[in-house]
Amino acid sequence: MRDFLRNPVGVVGLVLLMIVLVVALFGPWLAPYDPQLFHAPSRLQGPSAEFWLGTDQYGRDLLSRILHGAPSTVFFGLGATALGVGAGSVIGVVAGVAGGKVDSIIMRVLDGFLAMPELLFTLLIVTFLGGGMTQAMLAVAVTFAPGMARIARSAVLSVRTREYVLAAIARGESRMWIVGREVLPNALGPIIVEATIRVSFAIMIGATLGFLGLGAQPPSTEWGLMVSEARQFMFRNPWCVVVPGVAIAITAMGFNLFGDALRDAFDPKRSRS
């Protein structure tokens, strides 16, 4: 952890992440206005004392909308990642631990999934599921699972041949003990690191789906949707697209930096260089 805090990337990531999490947890209480409330006379205004970040085409307060949208945006990322990483890891760990035929079959199937560009895959699934926040989350999770399974599997494989695992096998430990106490705790590092970085991808894909009209639906305050709804007005009031856009970027960057720093902290080879 000390390593982590000495790394400027980690510190910046941590600070951004803290801000994002505070906003995600308390945003709705911090918001000065109801995010759906129209202030018709003040439509499409830039920042002012009344509306700190300006207003959108309906005269809704952008700051309030951003604050309200934070939970859905952030928890979308976390949820999709958790689901995808969870499912993927289970598959990967099973493949890695089982080895042999089970492993080859699982890996071949995953290869098939990985043969499609990520966003295309998500797009098809979300079309299939019918659009909407939950559906988009599921779609992202499904997209993530094969890649995660690979990472989990290779983490397990690299640990599985470590000598302390061999020692446990030679000692005659039970399978449960070996997987649960010797392999998993040591394979978790790369999985967690990858998961953290993927949160930022999930947030970006979620926002992109919102933008394409396949994710969150109006009048949700999801940030990608906010950009998409306001796009028509971007030249009349750039704030209404810049504000949610930057919010997405900051959030994604927070997770990204944090994950990178975590990776460095976990991987002594990188952190030394």
Next chain:
Amino acid sequence: MNTSERPVLEVQDYGLTYDTPQGAIEALQSVSLSIAPGETHALVGESGSGKSTLAWAIMRYLPPNARDTGGAIKLSGEHLLDKSPAQMEAVRGRRIAMVFQDPSASLNPAMRMGEQIAEVLIRHRGMTHEQAMAEAEAALARTGIARPAEMLRKYPHEASGGEKQRVGIATAFACNPELIIFDEPTTALDILTAQQILDLFVRLREETGVAALYISHDLGLVARIADRVSVIHQGRIVENGLVHEVFRDPQDAYTRKLMAAVPRPENRIAVADPARGPALMQAQGVSVRYGDTGWLTRVMGRAPAAFYGAQDVSFDLRPGELLGLVGASGSGKSTMAQVLSGLRDFQGSVQFGGRAFEGRRAFDRAYRRDVQIVFQHPDASLNPRQTIGTILSRPLRLYDLCPGDQVASRVRDLLDMVLLPADFAHRYPHQLSGGQKQRIAIARAFAAEPRLVICDEVTAALDVSVQAAVARLLADLQRQSGAACLFITHDLNLIRQLAHRITVMQGGRVVDTFDVADAESPARHSYTRALLNAVPVPTELKGVTAA
């Protein structure tokens, strides 16, 4: 040798410091040494003593956090410390060349080896590409490679370690430098190849009369090839002189300690010969096949060809005995260790304590308790996420060796047994040194109160002095517990100190088994003889007694 000539290399009172976040590390402190033309000067010392640092300092190739703290380095009288980076570029490879420890890592994997020799000639001797290639071929021929022209066209991964090291040596000699620095050029090679490289070094030195700085931690080897030796300890030269004088009469305590640690066959540290009786363990016709993969993998075309890692191996072990298992790299030693500790499927049968086991799944809990294994890498054999206490208590709980409330005290006993303080129980493996970790691994094996302990190169990753201590500890534990031991190693001197009998493997088969006392007997298998001859016998050290 004419020592009155101007020295090729002179290091005077040189110091170097690394700046790190934890503070400055004084890696070298007022180091002085001087190498005369034609002289081979050995630099010995344990890991981390500053040997490589001195080599980099001479080459003026240092990481950004390194800082000269004084003194001078002169090459044939020219001050190297004053040279600009561009000037040093012209010195490196041209006037001082270097041969590295790991030939696999020090060659560019994406470039044909011919190019890698030729580029030095093009750079320093202004040759055209054709001339350089012709010259490279000649240089390679001088290293005794059978088909040099062919070798030039190969990529590094297509050559063996020995061949790669020959390319490295040919490159170093290519521009007739004044000085060549050898940084442990044989440690990454197996015994027989190392022997050949050493012979090559001696021959080329004689032919060219080049001065050499030879870095090593192997005193036996140094004794054979060097004229003078400097002993370095924690960045200081503690002793310096002609090899035979230093070794005959070491002045410094550290030198003496180093020398005492050198394994010598005649210094037996083995337990007394066990009583001859029925065998404790017998391997009968054990074979292991590698590379048998499923049809799916084969269809997908990723399967390497299958082959035998061990074939029809038979040997036995008596109660309380220490059997040495030796052989070149890849001869199947670890494979046998894995078979016996139930880590690998095999054909044939293993008998233990009167019971026969056919195949890995036949091994039961009782067998697994009786047979314990210790691995080579201390870093990898302890779970980094468990404390030492947890690690050591695991066999106790698993085999129900003592009541739950006594586990902690038994762990303390175990730590005590391997000469470590009791409070280590709360530490994590990364807070221990390599030697300490290896002791924990040994303690864990003995915690199960086994009847057989398999040690797979347990000393290979350790420093010479630590090696000796670990070997002694092992013998002590064996004496206390009466367990038998299968000791796998490359180090023939060490095994002759430790073992009662030695089994030799080559290419997956057992070729020879003999009593230690019969090692020099003419009845030995030719391969055994080759192995024994390849070991640099530290003759110069003979008079020295163990501390």
Next chain:
Amino acid sequence: QTPIAGGTLRISHSTRIATLNVLSLSGPAEYPCIDMIYSGLTRMGLDSQAHPDLATHWEASDDATEFTFHLREGVKFHDGTPFTADDVVATYTAILNPDVPAAARSVLTMVDKIEALDPLTVKFTLKTPFADLPTSTAHANARIISKAALAAPLTELDTKANGTGPFKLDVYDSARMVRLVKNPDYYQPGKPYLDAVEMMLFPDLAAESANFLSGATDVMLTVQQAEFARIAAAAGIEAQRVASGRYVCVVMRQDTKPWDDVRVRKALALATDRELLVEVILEGLGRPAYDSIVPPELGFATEKPVIAYDPEAAKALLAEAGYPDGITATLVASDRPGIRVQTAIALKQSAAAGGFDLTIETMPHDTYLANVWMKNAFYIGYWGMQPTIDATYRLLLTSDASYQDTEWKNAEFDALIDEGRATIDPAKRAEIYAKAQAMELEDVPYIVPFFEDVLTASSDKAESWGVAPISRYFYVEDVWLDKA
């Protein structure tokens, strides 16, 4: 100013011209194409009346069950074949054939028989009286196709077009551009003025307006409300705002609670802040509507009383209807076009004060069409302007309407509409339709918050560019380019 002949008019549009199949197409950019390529028997004018096109004049029998159309002489199809009554018969036979997907069929269901009396005379015999038949024959999808083309596989109509209109098809590329060239044999002498028209696809609205403003295109077929002010203000640009009867409506199925109670519907009407909706959704480019689907432009339209935004009254009405705590409902809106969702969002805000707690469910258009449209109890509809009151009501409100989605079925109302059809005397018709409109207002089958203006823009150089309120007729043959 005398028109100058020559030049290429570049019209930008943002939706694809996915097909030129005049029988079935419905895209906003497809209509101008067929309006240029094909002619109908009649054609709607800017005055929302049927005018002669291929038919120079027509007579109706007194009971409005027989119509005789006299065709224009000497008209040729683009391929040179002459236009005759047989083509008219073939076209209408195809439209009425249930095996052919034809959009005009719904306004021609009363047609029983079409006969060619001679090469230049066609007679329609109707099953029921229908005074507005010439308006139906002006239906944008009822243009005359040659008999030969109808004999070939109908899918060829998608990409080939052989009409009698002012322009001929030159290039059809549904992904980028449709290019039409002057038909020198057009029946109006001297017209069209233009040598060619290019329909250029700009799928991105920002790109479209940027190109239009920079002069890369001459006409912007449809201007978005959000951009109208900016474009209107630009130099050298004439932006047009055509009052139209296009509307968004809130569908409330009257066989489903709570919408079966007229008080609830009226409460929602009172809770709809029409001024606000016109302001934020239409940017003021439209007019509040007061829950009749009949726009003021149509003949026989009556003046509708203003319904002021009165959330308190709405609450009171709800309480009276037995919902003192208000009503919670899910309002479905398809994601296309965007105005549906916008209306839903604004309505949610506006109705909240009136005791309606609306949850908005937005969904892809395909799902909406398959699962919600004509099925759900509460959703947003969106319709274009119809040419007549009869067409307007028969589309949605009569019991046998094509898209009867409210279950508001009223025999008296049906009878009135039937009677209106059969009545040729305008005064009498006005009386009948006034009654029908009053019934509609009484019962509030739909909430109609506003009528949306048709917005278009042209460069100063493109003279006489215009769009009819029913944005399906464009009169491009009158347009000319002032190169000065």
Next chain:
Amino acid sequence: MTLAYLLRRLGAIAIVLAIVTLAVFSITMVLPGNAALMILGEHATADSLAAMERQLGLDRPVWVQYGAWVWGVLHGDFGMSLRLSLPVAQVVGDAFWNSAWLALIALAGVTIIAIPLGVLAALKRGSAWDLGIGLLSYVGTAMPEFVTATLLLILLASPEWPLFPAGGFVAPSESLAGFLRHVTLPAATLGLILMAHISRQVRSEMSEVLASDHVRAARLKGLRARRVIWRHALPNAMAPAVAVISLDIGYLLGGIIVVEEIFAWPGMGRTLIYALQNRDLPVIQAITLTLAVVYALSNLLSDIVIAWLDPRVRHA
């Protein structure tokens, strides 16, 4: 890297494609509504809907439709678009080239800029250069394409100050200058993320290689810095970087969907979204198939390039 290996890889690709088409087909079949409904929209009456379904062949059983489709594809006939009155081959063919131009320009531009940037950052670790490049790459990776695109539009294509067109397409055959003006913003949008990713990757691989024993050995042979960097370090850093670039192509193929949608670029992405919205199954099929093929082939190509860069792989 033998012919047999290539054939096997191609075989594996074919199997994956078969699965992909079946999956897409089933997905579209399960969805409510169909192309006929989408064409007629709210003008659909029961009889015209039925007529339209008959005309489009949607009234046939599902497996017959799939079978017919597969049969056609095997004969090189992708059928007619249900919505666009054009043969699918033409719709997708045109779109493919438009996308390919965009993707290749983005990729080429990025490789030309990102690789030297990565090398520079690795050589000057810890310097302002390194920091700047690192910052760029972090910002680049954190911005979804639609945000980058929107920002670029606001900055460089605002109606008041239109440096670049806000979208649209001009064929290079029509006007090269026009094409370049139009391609700049979409390519830059795609490029930013790619650049961030590739330069970061090159930097990290390059730092690793620069710290490796063999580069040290090359330096200690007295070779000139230029040769050490370009001949010894870069080729070894490129192999892993190429692997990442090929993964980035997967990203690129996805990113193109969004970017084309925003900049109204008449390519595969935009066509795909249009086809998805209109339930134009043959077009959806053809596009997913094409994208999957491109992705698979680019992976194969990258493996070949890696083998060419790294003799250890070549001989494996």
